[in-house]
Amino acid sequence: MKKIFSIFSLFVLLIIDFAAFAQTQRFPRPEFESGYTQPVASMPEPRAGIFALVDVLLLIAALSLITWFIHRKRSRTGVVITSLFSIVYFGFLREGCVCSVGSVQNVVLALFNPGYHIPLSALAFFVIPLVYTLFFGRTFCAGVCPLGAVQDVFLLRPVNLKKWLQKVLGLIPWIYLGLAILYAATGTDFIICRYDPFVGIFRFNATFFMFAIGAAFLLISVFIARPYCRFLCPYGVILNLVSRVSKNHLSITPASCIQCKLCENSCPLDAINKPVEVKQMEGKRSATRRFILLGMIIPALMIIGGWVVSNFHENLAMVNSKVRLANELLHFDSNTMKESLEIEGFRTSGKTKEELYLESAAILKQFYYGSWMLGAFIGLVFGLSLAGLTRYKYREDYEPDKGECVSCARCLKYCPVESN
Template identity: 45%
Template sequence: MSNVPTVLPTIDCGLRIADCGLKNSNGKSNGKTSALFNPKSEIRNPKLPLVPIVLMFVLMLASVAFGEERNPPPEFDNGHELPALTQPAPRAESLQYVDLAALVVALSLASYLAIRRRSRAGMFALMIACIAYFGFYREGCICPIGAIQNVAMAVFDNSYAVPLTVLAFFALPLAFALAFGRTFCAAVCPLGGVQDLVALKPVTVPAWLEHSLGLLPFVYLSVAVLLAATGSAFIICQYDPFVAFFRRNGAWEMLTIGAIILVVGVFVARPYCRFACPYGAILRVLSRLSWKHATITPDRCVQCRLCEGVCPFGAIEKPTTPAPASRRLAGKWTLAAAIVATPILVAVGAFSAKQLAGVTAQVNPTVALARQVFMEDNGQTDEPTLASAAFRASGGEADELYKQAGKIEARHETGLLWVGGFLGLVLGCKIVSLSIRRTRTEFTIEAGRCVSCARCFRACPMERARKKVASKTVASSQ
């Protein structure tokens, strides 16, 4: 008589062991509940010594910290002290390429851990290493997020040349996103890493709120590109919420904002990444076009729903049910209306944004100075600023200043036309995307919102089964 029990043991999600394909040598279920289904159990793959690789990476990053300063600051006999720097000192070109090499290694490791190794533990270790190096050691500079502004300024200002290392820092994470998804966000970005560390009790953000707030990064991206392209400001760096932590100094306002974001991040995982990061907006689009992307399960989905419970980013999409004919017809009309509305949104956005040129241009120092000088000359203010006093002391001509300010305002008008049109297009594409009904037979990852954090891997019973079988296979071959 067979010793297979008539009722197969189950785990909490109702998944039978037989569903995972675990059988004994006779091709039958052994009827035993394996530690495979214990979410606290650790399964190691002896094929690759992951910990030594991560440690070697950390040591490589730390080794550059022992370089000697070639040009130490002078010492003054009169007691004068140099002011504390609020940004990192210029870095030797050779060390910039060390940073670039570290970025390539980190991106490669993150992609390997997400696509091939499928290891949350390895991803977490790499994240800690990148926070230590790119965050606290390099003090958040150079950063692909801030490099958006350098690239934008170089495109629209022929007198500005972006360094090759800055261009590479900007482009490499984008290239990896096209290949493997948002692996830069997974472990390499120190801003995302510090938020990931505090995501202790994340709650689910309602879908309508997730989609609405998800448009804000595109607004931030558009405004940042506009201000950088017109030489007005680098607001991404100016209002970075975490760089003050990495540099151990900064304005108390930004320290406060960073602290608030981290507190919110305890309950809403990675709020800055999801609802503010301009670079994340670009990565989100490219990740949807990625050649390969992390998947929840290495095999078939058994619909245990464990992945849905552990993903704090709302990146797990549920299977769909067949819709009745009437609903499908209504969906087609909704989609058609969304497509027709998109060019209207583009036109309305362009027209509306252009009206803000007078406001955004005031961010430019030249325009602000021209306004101050005009107010002083027309008796609208009796208090000169340091900038206006310096302008008058230098013998500057007010008419020439007004002419320069007028050109800058004209550039803002043109730029805002593109910004408004772009935002209208983003909104239209979002409505079109939500109007399309997609058929899914299993739980899948939404590549745009997924940051490849690898949390869902550990929850998937099929993944745990794969690692268990792989471990036994390696052990039996030795």
């Protein structure tokens, strides 16, 4: 337990350090001049109505087209064409925004902050891909999302990862989703957008640090299929869950599988489930014992996770500018320390220290309860992952994993039934 606690502590501290460093790199500190008045923070204005409508209509058109290519034409070429369009329009022309991945934060902020009115385009970009996924699987990921599309284009020499490594790395998006919800709910930051590795490239304005991160992801994409989508994307977690109950998911063969095994190594994401031999059914007593054990382990993991993360709520809250400023003022000594730019800007705002401390205390309280929920969520994910390892599902044919499969259609060209 001590080892796990230490590893988790290091992970949280690395996230906080990365957040602070990246924020400094992307938004340099201002220089205050005499007479400076601190501006009032405001939410960014949504895109003009007609242009936002065009974005939504093109999203629907692209989703409909790629779904038709996948389910009707069963064409990998059609997926590639749609991917190139998405990279050009949703990527470079729209500069990666509005983005379905980042829209998660808009939805969360709207739920927790009554004063924030979510742009309809952001809500549409969040909901519409989920609706298509519910009926047709992850066709949005196949080639409509510019982040996934640009990685897919770079995939030249795919290498499969070990199953255990995929399982471990696959837990990171859940943690990232939890952190994104926490920071959006408290009005602290939109970390998904701030640290998106590809937006700076799409906008041609990335700092060297962010450009290096994006370039690293693209370089890794040459060998490892969609590293951001599989091991970091928080919206992909939601799509994964919805796709598991999709009504008409992509099938490898248009008819019956002939067990030729040609598709076995065709999927670079390892999202094809192999046939599993039918074994003796698990005894009722054994199944009951396993169910009771998991029923005890999962709540325990949730409680432990909540307690562990709650111990870091002050560290997590330091990303919030008000909490960070209040902490700096609290420990500021005018006799031995030089006044920072943040403190100088605060003194010109007309707000008292007491007001700032009260706001900071309220935010810390939000982070305390939020970190308990975040830790419980992480514990639940770990527990369900363990439960999944003990669950056996027997199958007779090669089938796509409905959650992990992104409907890229690479497997279709390997199927001899498809070509006949």
